[in-house]
Amino acid sequence: MSENGRQGADGGGKRTQTNSTPPLMEMEIAGPEPSAGDAPIAEATSPFATRAAKPGSGGGANNSGPALPLPKERRWRDRDFRDVLTVGMSDIRRSMIVVAVFSFWINLLILGVPVYLFNISDRVLTSRSIDTLIMLTIVIIGAILSHVFLDMVRRFILMRVAVDVETRLGAPVVSAAARASQNGSSAEFQVLSDLQQVRNFITGPVLLTMLDAPVAPIYLLAVFLIHPDLGWIVTITGVALLTFAVLNQKLTAVPFARSTAFAVRANLQADAMARNAGVMNAMGMVPEGVQIWGRETAESLKAQMVAQNRNTIISGLSRFVRLCTQIAILGWGAHLALTAQLTAGMMIAASIVGSRALAPIEGTIDGWRSFVHARTAYARVSALLRNSSLNLERLRVPRPTGRLNVERILYVPPPQKRVILNSVSLSLEPGESLAIVGPSGSGKTTLGRMLVGSIAPTAGTVRLDLMDLRNWDPLQLGENIGYLPQDVQLFPGSIKANIARMRSDASDAAIFEAAEMADVHELISSFSQGYETVVAMDGSPLSGGQKQRVALARAFFNNPRLMVLDEPNSNLDSPGEAALARALLRAKQKGITVVAITQRPTLLTSVDKILLLDQGMVKAIGNRDEILPALLGRAPAAA
Helix, strand or coil: CCHHHHHHHHHHHCCCCCCCCCCCCCCCCCCCCCCCCCCCHHHHHCCCCECCCCCCCCCCCCCCCCCCCCCCCCECCHHHHHHHHHHHHHHHHHHHHHHHHHHHHHHHHCCHHHHHHHHHHHHHHHHCCHHHHHHHHHHHHHHHHHHHHHHHHHHHHHHHHHHHHHHHHHHHHHHHHHHHCCCCCCHHHHHHHHHHHHHHHHHCHHHHHHHHHHHHHHHHHHHHHHCHHHHHHHHHHHHHHHHHHHHHHHHHHHHHHHHHHHHHHHHHHHHHHHHCHHHHHHCCCHHHHHHHHHHHHHHHHHHHHHHHHHHHHHHHHHHHHHHHHHHHHHHHHHHHHHCCCCCHHHHHHHHHHHHHHHHHHHHHHHCHHHHHHHHHHHHHHHHHHHCCHHHCCCCCCCCCCCCEEEEEEEECCCCCCCCCEEEEEEEECCCCEEEEECCCCCCHHHHHHHHCCCCCCCEEEEEECCEEHHHCCHHHHHHCEEEECCCCCCCCEEHHHHHCCCCCCCCHHHHHHHHHHCCCHHHHHCCCCHHHCEECCCCCCCCHHHHHHHHHHHHHCCCCCEEEEECCCCCCCHHHHHHHHHHHHHHHHCCCEEEEECCCHHHHCCCCEEEEEECCEEEEEEEHHHHHHHHHCCCCCCC
16 A cells, blocks of 8 residues: 555544445455545454554554554454444345335235136136136236245345344454453353344244235235125134234243353353363363253253243144134135125135235244244344443544553452452553562452453553543554463464464564564474464464463564563473563563563562552552562662
């Protein structure tokens, strides 16, 4: 992209937009600035579309040296997220209106079959006219052909709508789930299965049956035109079936909800077993894990069985009533025919039309479970998107310098009442480093997660360059923060991709600089495939210490202004700890503010300040030379 193109993408600090619609998994390269009327919805379909780097926040930019700019491409943005349930879903609603119109004409065309039977019985057989038979047959074949064609088009549209729903909502749902799962829970990611359930409902037979229901009054009118007595029989049956439908909804709503809730809990248990499979097998915990999963699954199946049994009973009653209605129409129609009030052809036509009028109601009762599940699933999807913090528009400020201020933070995680952090305050200037020490359970990791914005304090503030972390644009904040968690996890992919934070627009220079900063280039070069070494889901072929060092390089990527390292040397050997000390020195030279959580005294000599945390409260904080001797149990050196 030219320099003018870059300025057009970033000018004025505004987010750029595009008027193209990429596939779900397709990269979107920044192009010319679109017109003001272009809708930004299309980009919401691609979670991997890249964003143009802001001035001062591009890859490799820092306060102490020349920048190593990343390619100027666009990434998926929050604005697309906010619009997806409004403008995006309105397009889907318009498609559904078209499908409803098609359904109306499809059901009208099928009326040609009873009309054809009526004319065959009452006109062709009595007049013995071959010409009339031929013309009637040609007309009905044309009507059936139109019916089949419109039904095919209707199904094609529904399939496209189903794909469009998952394409538009997929990336926002994953983003909202990732944002809502910062406390370590994966429950929000279950909404992805809800999205698939909505898609399956759109392409299933229940929705088509429900779309046929608005034509039922026309069928009922046709029966009344044949004879009012027959029309009243169908009307009474329709009222009875609607009563069954309402009763079915009331009797099955609670059991179906319980079944879904327990099924979600069982899935979460299965996910936990998958993540801890090695520990469970090594320590013989598989039976206990299966037992916990089995309890949740059993409760889900019990509730589902109750709801399904009630649904089956009501469906059976409705089917009995509908079949009795057909018998009533034929029986009373025969009586009317014997009294010369009706012909045999009209009686047969009334039976067919009456059956068509009642079929959508019965089909809706049979498929009510699918409808309830789809409606509940969409409600969860909608709630996740509407309640996500990503909906808030936030100003993109200049690239921070790294000044960190923590002001009397209090953290009491719901629904517990136990205080984890209490009146914690600290202040760091750009380039300063702080080590947080303390006994296990003192709140060190919680404080570290709060410093990177993963969790919000109950009271108090965490400020980066004087602005509360909650007011930062999430993507901009993430670009300027490096985080090494206590439980290191790498993504399936190459070492190169992991260091680049899975960004396909990352330059090789920025990746190499991060590896050099973390002093991990020599380690990576020792692998036969170097930076292209593929890391599996379980982290193999890397050891625990090697994963930790690669994750440290990932934290250094893009020269962040603040780095939080949680037990960065927990799996390191002596050469690894030496490399970590050199990395902290380089971070200081680059003006990066570093907070390291550690239990090992070897790391304390590489920081400027030390904070002692105990039972969630600051017991001591000061310069290294003042605090370290007290921690090690010896007197400070004379001035």
